Amino acid sequence: FTHVRYNVQRLGFAAVTTEDIAFFNGLLPGSVVTDPDILEASNVDWLRTMRGRSQLLLRPRTTEEVSQILRYCNSRNLAVNPQGGNTGLVGGSVPVFDEIIISTVQMDNIINFNSTTGVLTCEAGCILENLNNYLEEQDFIMPLDLGSKGSCHIGGNVSTNAGGLRLLRYGSLRGTVLGLEVVLADGAILNCLSSLRKDNTGYDLKQLFIGAEGTLGIITAVSILCPRKSPAVNVALLGCDSFEKILDIFKESKSMLGEILSAFEFLDYSCREVVCEHLKLRNPLQETPFYILIETSGSNDDHDQEKLSHFLEKVMTSGLVADGTVATEENKIKALWALRERITEALVHDGFVYKYDISLPLERFHEIVIDMRNRLGVRAKRVVGYGHLGDGNLHLNIVSPAFDQQLLDSIEPYLYEWIAQHCGSISAEHGLGFKKKNCIYFSKSRAAVHMMQQMKAILDPKGILNPYKTLPAFTQ
Numbered sequence: 304f305t306h307v308r309y310n311v312q313r314l315g316f317a318a319v320t321t322e323d324i325a326f327f328n329g330l331l332p333g334s335v336v337t338d339p340d341i342l343e344a345s346n347v348d349w350l351r352t353m354r355g356r357s358q359l360l361l362r363p364r365t366t367e368e369v370s371q372i373l374r375y376c377n378s379r380n381l382a383v384n385p386q387g388g389n390t391g392l393v394g395g396s397v398p399v400f401d402e403i404i405i406s407t408v409q410m411d412n413i414i415n416f417n418s419t420t421g422v423l424t425c426e427a428g429c430i431l432e433n434l435n436n437y438l439e440e441q442d443f444i445m446p447l448d449l450g451s452k453g454s455c456h457i458g459g460n461v462s463t464n465a466g467g468l469r470l471l472r473y474g475s476l477r478g479t480v481l482g483l484e485v486v487l488a489d490g491a492i493l494n495c496l497s498s499l500r501k502d503n504t505g506y507d508l509k510q511l512f513i514g515a516e517g518t519l520g521i522i523t524a525v526s527i528l529c530p531r532k533s534p535a536v537n538v539a540l541l542g543c544d545s546f547e548k549i550l551d552i553f554k555e556s557k558s559m560l561g562e563i564l565s566a567f568e569f570l571d572y573s574c575r576e577v578v579c580e581h582l583k584l585r586n587p588l589q590e591t592p593f594y595i596l597i598e599t600s601g602s603n604d605d606h607d608q609e610k611l612s613h614f615l616e617k618v619m620t621s622g623l624v625a626d627g628t629v630a631t632e633e634n635k636i637k638a639l640w641a642l643r644e645r646i647t648e649a650l651v652h653d654g655f656v657y658k659y660d661i662s663l664p665l666e667r668f669h670e671i672v673i674d675m676r677n678r679l680g681v682r683a684k685r686v687v688g689y690g691h692l693g694d695g696n697l698h699l700n701i702v703s704p705a706f707d708q709q710l711l712d713s714i715e716p717y718l719y720e721w722i723a724q725h726c727g728s729i730s731a732e733h734g735l736g737f738k739k740k741n742c743i744y745f746s747k748s749r750a751a752v753h754m755m756q757q758m759k760a761i762l763d764p765k766g767i768l769n770p771y772k773t774l775p776a777f778t779q
């Protein structure tokens with residue numbers, strides 16, 4: 304367990320007293336946790352790189368309860384940490400000091416699903432995979448899919464504006480989320496739980512809370528537009544011997560697969576090594592420097608198969624692809640997806656992981672991986688590149704046997720400067736949380752950050768909501 308160095312001072316919030324605990328026990332009987340053994344899981348992040356020391360975990364069941372909790376905390380000046388499935392990768396989901404953890408785990412009811420419009424309305428604590436399973440029974444799916452689907456909550460997904468494996472096809476949550484219910488810092492309930500596709504009456508307030516990482520309010524319910532489940536799904540895993548060829552394949556796939564293309568994911572040979580070594584997954588292809596996973600989803604099997612085989616024929620005969628395999632059967636599809644989806648899980652078995660989640664112009668997408676390998680040499684156990692190539696989102700992960708400050712100093716700020724120079728983003732989809740908040744200036748102007756700080760001050764004047772996260776401390 305390696306602590307991130309906490310270069311931060313506790314702000315002047317009140318500390319939880321026995322009177323506070325008595326108040327919460329009265330408000331939420333049976334949903335107040337003070338047992339340190341149970342608290343441990345909520346104090347430590349998924350990567351096990353951060354540990355808070357909260358002594359109080361609240362598990363409200365209703366929006367009204369969340370409202371009462373925040374009204375009380377605001378009046379007492381008690382800091383809080385909203386938490387969903389605690390799968391966040393930037394240290395946003397766990398307390399830094401003794402913030403009260405407010406978990407959505409008991410808010411997991413589906414409120415309504417309209418099978419004509421495809422709009423699902425549910426509480427924030429619903430687990431993404433459960434929602435997807437529920438929808439699949441009715442021939443629909445969630446518009447997003449992440450490797451963490453078995454644990455993450457829809458409220459956490461919206462709060463991080465999670466991207467994931469389906470964004471290429473269905474777009475970001477900024478488009479698919481139609482409405483939100485949010486409890487503000489003072490306990491006021493903001494009901495923007497609309498199910499409308501179109502609504503241009505004034506500012507679109509829900510957008511403020513999408514990607515706000517729990518710093519502006521607690522999301523208690525979500526309404527989201529869900530696509531139909533495609534009856535025909537095919538997955539191809541292709542091996543390539545140069546990155547330039549991958550870009551050509553991408554272009555070709557956009558043109559030849561068009562509307563049925565539903566994922567274009569990338570992994571390099573180091574990722575393949577790590578999943579095979581630690582998770583014992585089998586690589587069905589010959590060794591190549593790069594692999595891509597292409598998924599098609601459509602409504603007509605024959606039509607899709609025909610399109611896909613034309614596409615594959617073209618990329619194979621033109622020498623863009625060195626080796627490939629196609630899956631149409633569900634278990635084989637799952638096995639191919641596992642090679643891509645389980646990289647994050649495999650990497651935690653490999654050592655200490657330095658994680659970077661970058662948006663870059665596609666031409667530069669892989670250059671930084673090579674650059675880092677050369678720069679770090681044998682000091683890094685592994686430098687891997689993978690990600691949502693179709694969305695210009697690279698996951699650059701570097702592994703060392705244990706946390707190594709000197710290695711970190713060789714990576715940062717060099718990497719962030721490189722990203723800024725090439726007009727990329729230092730956080731494409733994971734957010735800033737605790738770990739990356741001070742890096743915001745590599746991707747946003749001072750004026751933009753200042754405006755964010757002003758918005759935070761209006762919505763949460765005492766700063767009780769997820770302090771120490773997302774925004775750097777205010778400086779004149």
Ligand code: FAD
Binds near residue numbers: 392448455732769
């Ligand atoms: P948490 O981790 O509990 O919280 C995340 C942030 O949201 C915190 O700042 C928290 O305070 C805040 N928050 C949580 N719930 C609420 C709420 N109801 N109201 C207000 N604030 C709230 N991310 C991607 O974008 N794409 C991926 O492909 C992807 N794959 C992943 C694969 C694995 C194996 C893992 C471990 C993580 C992956 N992630 C990915 C990161 C993570 O799963 C997402 O960020 C996810 O959306 C977090 O949801 P959660 O419920 O776990 O939120």
Ligand code: 2HG
Binds near residue numbers: 450646690
């Ligand atoms: C993915 O796409 C996730 O697999 C996780 O966003 C990426 O662990 C990572 O860096």
Ligand code: ZN
Binds near residue numbers: 698
């Ligand atoms: Zn990702």
